[in-house]
Amino acid sequence: MVEAEKGALPPGAVIGMLGGGQLGRMSALAAAALGYRCHVYCPEPDSPAAQVTSRATVAPYDDETALAAFAEAVDVVTYEFENIPFATVEFLAPRVPLRPGPEVLRICQNRLREKDFCTAQEVPTTGYAAVASAEELGAAVAKLGRPCVLKTVQFGYDGKGQVLIGPNSDLDEVWAEVSGAADVGLIAEEFIDFRLEISVIVARGADGAREIFVPVENHHREHILDQTIVPARVSEKVSDKAEGIARHLAGALDLVGLVAIEMFVTRDDRVLVNEMAPRPHNSGHWTIDACTTSQFEQFIRAVAGLPLGSPERLANAVMQNLLGEEALGAQAALNDPRAKLHLYGKAEARPGRKMGHVTTIRPKE
Amino acid sequence: MVEAEKGALPPGAVIGMLGGGQLGRMSALAAAALGYRCHVYCPEPDSPAAQVTSRATVAPYDDETALAAFAEAVDVVTYEFENIPFATVEFLAPRVPLRPGPEVLRICQNRLREKDFCTAQEVPTTGYAAVASAEELGAAVAKLGRPCVLKTVQFGYDGKGQVLIGPNSDLDEVWAEVSGAADVGLIAEEFIDFRLEISVIVARGADGAREIFVPVENHHREHILDQTIVPARVSEKVSDKAEGIARHLAGALDLVGLVAIEMFVTRDDRVLVNEMAPRPHNSGHWTIDACTTSQFEQFIRAVAGLPLGSPERLANAVMQNLLGEEALGAQAALNDPRAKLHLYGKAEARPGRKMGHVTTIRPKE
Numbered sequence: 001m002v003e004a005e006k007g008a009l010p011p012g013a014v015i016g017m018l019g020g021g022q023l024g025r026m027s028a029l030a031a032a033a034l035g036y037r038c039h040v041y042c043p044e045p046d047s048p049a050a051q052v053t054s055r056a057t058v059a060p061y062d063d064e065t066a067l068a069a070f071a072e073a074v075d076v077v078t079y080e081f082e083n084i085p086f087a088t089v090e091f092l093a094p095r096v097p098l099r100p101g102p103e104v105l106r107i108c109q110n111r112l113r114e115k116d117f118c119t120a121q122e123v124p125t126t127g128y129a130a131v132a133s134a135e136e137l138g139a140a141v142a143k144l145g146r147p148c149v150l151k152t153v154q155f156g157y158d159g160k161g162q163v164l165i166g167p168n169s170d171l172d173e174v175w176a177e178v179s180g181a182a183d184v185g186l187i188a189e190e191f192i193d194f195r196l197e198i199s200v201i202v203a204r205g206a207d208g209a210r211e212i213f214v215p216v217e218n219h220h221r222e223h224i225l226d227q228t229i230v231p232a233r234v235s236e237k238v239s240d241k242a243e244g245i246a247r248h249l250a251g252a253l254d255l256v257g258l259v260a261i262e263m264f265v266t267r268d269d270r271v272l273v274n275e276m277a278p279r280p281h282n283s284g285h286w287t288i289d290a291c292t293t294s295q296f297e298q299f300i301r302a303v304a305g306l307p308l309g310s311p312e313r314l315a316n317a318v319m320q321n322l323l324g325e326e327a328l329g330a331q332a333a334l335n336d337p338r339a340k341l342h343l344y345g346k347a348e349a350r351p352g353r354k355m356g357h358v359t360t361i362r363p364k365e
Numbered sequence: 366m367v368e369a370e371k372g373a374l375p376p377g378a379v380i381g382m383l384g385g386g387q388l389g390r391m392s393a394l395a396a397a398a399l400g401y402r403c404h405v406y407c408p409e410p411d412s413p414a415a416q417v418t419s420r421a422t423v424a425p426y427d428d429e430t431a432l433a434a435f436a437e438a439v440d441v442v443t444y445e446f447e448n449i450p451f452a453t454v455e456f457l458a459p460r461v462p463l464r465p466g467p468e469v470l471r472i473c474q475n476r477l478r479e480k481d482f483c484t485a486q487e488v489p490t491t492g493y494a495a496v497a498s499a500e501e502l503g504a505a506v507a508k509l510g511r512p513c514v515l516k517t518v519q520f521g522y523d524g525k526g527q528v529l530i531g532p533n534s535d536l537d538e539v540w541a542e543v544s545g546a547a548d549v550g551l552i553a554e555e556f557i558d559f560r561l562e563i564s565v566i567v568a569r570g571a572d573g574a575r576e577i578f579v580p581v582e583n584h585h586r587e588h589i590l591d592q593t594i595v596p597a598r599v600s601e602k603v604s605d606k607a608e609g610i611a612r613h614l615a616g617a618l619d620l621v622g623l624v625a626i627e628m629f630v631t632r633d634d635r636v637l638v639n640e641m642a643p644r645p646h647n648s649g650h651w652t653i654d655a656c657t658t659s660q661f662e663q664f665i666r667a668v669a670g671l672p673l674g675s676p677e678r679l680a681n682a683v684m685q686n687l688l689g690e691e692a693l694g695a696q697a698a699l700n701d702p703r704a705k706l707h708l709y710g711k712a713e714a715r716p717g718r719k720m721g722h723v724t725t726i727r728p729k730e
Contacts, residue, residue, distance in 0.1 A: 008696055011708045011721075029394050032417045033653075035695075035708025035721065051419050052397045054411075211702075288398075289657070292680075292703055292726050301699070310702035314679040314728070315657075330400075331373055334666070337576075337675035338657055343376045343400025356376075356400060361657050363679070 007206060008305040009075055011035030014055070015303060016074030016096065018088065020047025022344035022354060023280045023296075024080035026288065028052050030296035036304060039074050041066075048344040049080070061088045071095035078257065078303045080279055082108050083155055099206075099303045100257035100278045107253065108278045112153045112187045118273050121252045123245050125273045126264065127190035132182060134175045140188035141165060150178060153185035162223070164191075192272065194264035198232045199283040200246035203298040203308050204255040211298065211308040213291065215242045218262070218283050221323075224352055228283045228319040230290065234265060241271045249276065258299040260284060282354070286317040289340040289359045316362040327355030336360060372571055373670040374440055376400035379420070380668060381439030381461065383453065385412025387709035387719060388645045388661075389445035391653065393417050395661035401669060406435050413709045414445070426453045436460035443622065443668045445644055447473050448520055464571075464668045465622035465643045472618065473643045476518045477552045483638050486617045488610050490638045491629065492555035497547060499540040505553035506530060515543060518550035527588070529556075557637065559629035563597045564648040565611035568663040568673050569620045576663065576673040578656065580607045583627070583648050586688075589717055593648045593684040595655065599630060606636045614641065623664040625649060647719070651682040654705040654724045681727040692720030701725060 020042030059066035260281030284295035293309030385407030415421035424431035494505035625646030649660035658674030
């Protein structure tokens with residue numbers, strides 16, 4: 001009915017979303033503002049994302065009948081987390097446009113491929129080595145020094161699947177502990193005594209245009225993001241370096257969508273890529289309340305083939321995650337009139353579960 | 366599961382929304398951010414509001430079986446337009462909390478009651494007189510002078526149900542034309558050659574706290590809002606007067622919710638109330654993109670018993686409605702990176718129909 005910009009999905013078109021979590025939920029809200037519909041596909045009923053749209057499929061990621069019907073029912077497919085089975089994406093790719101493309105997902109699903117990609121792009125990362133045997137573990141630790149960290153290359157998030165190798169760790173014991181995960185793949189990484197962890201989110205449109213959000217500072221508790229401070233308290237030089245890396249990687253990935261790049265800032269102001277997520281990111285939630293265009297809207301614009309919006313920051317902000325039972329008293333935050341509460345519609349407040357967040361707006365003036 | 370602030374609906378609670386238009390849609394999006402669910406009730410299938418929630422009832426407003434089930438399924442009921450049949454509200458009121466309360470709706474549904482209410486509150490309005498007969502029409506025109514305007518007291522919106530009585534209008538002919546609407550009720554109103562039309566939106570929480578958005582300037586085309594300019598280009602004195610009126614009326618109405626008050630600013634800087642709408646208003650759409658708290662979030666906070674948020678303006682803005690076929694090329698607006706496009710999910714671009722809007726952000730600095 002309504003005409004589309006050249007190459008863009010017309011209003012009323014349906015964006016298929018793999019995954020039903022809070023990132024999908026906030027993306028669906030952004031899609032609705034732009035006049036799109038979301039069709040959520042995930043295995044769990046009444047997921048956070050499915051609550052905010054009239055269209056959802058509840059089915060496993062390997063249900064080819066459900067996937068084929070999903071592909072028929074939507075105009076484009078995207079995903080809200082990178083641990084989607086790659087076979088799901090391979091099944092969908094010939095049937096419906098997928099943004100970001102499968103190759104981006106293949107790289108970002110795997111810490112080793114991610115780091116190899118950065119290295120090929122001459123983007124600095126922490127030192128690392130692939131580990132497939134006890135011998136390779138020994139060689140890796142010899143190369144990287146102690147302490148270092150052993151991680152699964154895939155399906156790790158929020159600190160899951162990590163082992164710290166300390167000065168006295170017995171490598172045979174470590175190997176016995178982790179060798180069961182060797183078929184997923186393992187990577188040893190240099191332990192960085194960094195000054196600050198920051199992240200940069202960059203969007204890249206179908207036309208190749210890139211727009212970047214200001215670098216932010218992330219603080220973790222038990223490996224889970226706790227607080228994001230905006231903007232990051234870094235020098236202009238560090239900020240420029242971080243933005244340069246993010247822009248470059250988005251281009252090199254031939255990304256259509258959004259990528260969040262976590263980086264370490266070392267005590268001597270080097271900037272090292274830690275990991276990449278080709279989707280909206282927890283450290284970008286503040287953009288909903290403090291930017292002209294949010295990360296979720298930017299993501300949907302890219303996926304829909306629309307021009308990107310201005311990422312300018314209208315205010316400073318602090319984003320506080322609400323984990324598990326911290327969410328129980330969340331409404332109390334609203335006693336601060338500049339606190340923006342976001343809850344994800346999750347019924348059960350399991351320990352460490354991301355239930356919501358609060359962004360507190362701090363005027364720039 | 367999640368505890369609520371004293372008197373507030375807990376996260377996960379269900380807000381029942383009478384009406385499925387764009388105001389309900391944008392309210393539902395704001396409710397989702399706060400962790401609430403919306404259950405939309407309206408006669409039309411696939412309404413703009415129902416598209417953004419997993420819960421909807423499609424039934425006429427006089428279907429008591431459907432209304433009773435709706436009342437059972439929700440924790441509070443609100444409405445997104447004031448032309449809901451009052452009988453619907455009377456049916457629901459004993460069954461489920463209604464915010465704003467029925468009395469607010471009863472007053473604001475009817476231009477005569479609205480003006481009588483303002484007069485009782487010593488708030489200036491345009492001159493007016495009730496008209497129930499040809500004789501009363503003559504008396505009203507004699508009192509108000511020509512030109513004046515004859516309107517139905519109810520169900521008029523966007524200029525529908527209005528007759529201009531000019532210097533040469535034959536009152537017998539006018540009466541013959543309108544007398545069919547006399548059972549709805551008629552009101553004659555002074556014609557104001559105003560300098561500017563402004564509106565002020567004020568929220569009042571369950572605790573009696575009031576928060577007000579800055580007065581804005583409204584420009585109409587064919588009686589339909591075309592453009593809102595933020596802030597209104599008026600003196601501080603006029604602005605203060607307008608805000609004072611709005612605060613006072615919200616209190617006098619014992620409102621829990623949001624009221625938009627349209628006012629005329631005369632050439633000698635008097636401020637006269639034109640009409641009140643006890644719900645989010647087209648002239649407040651800019652708040653989504655330029656305020657710490659949007660009118661929709663403020664509305665939901667009040668209805669849910671949460672503290673109100675800060676209405677501070679982070680940027681200036683111009684809001685342009687997209688009417689009918691104007692929406693066909695709407696995406697072109699996005700070539701301005703500071704343009705925020707909002708489309709309402711309406712399939713058919715009928716003439717004059719509100720299809721969406723574009724808010725252009727203008728930084729304050």
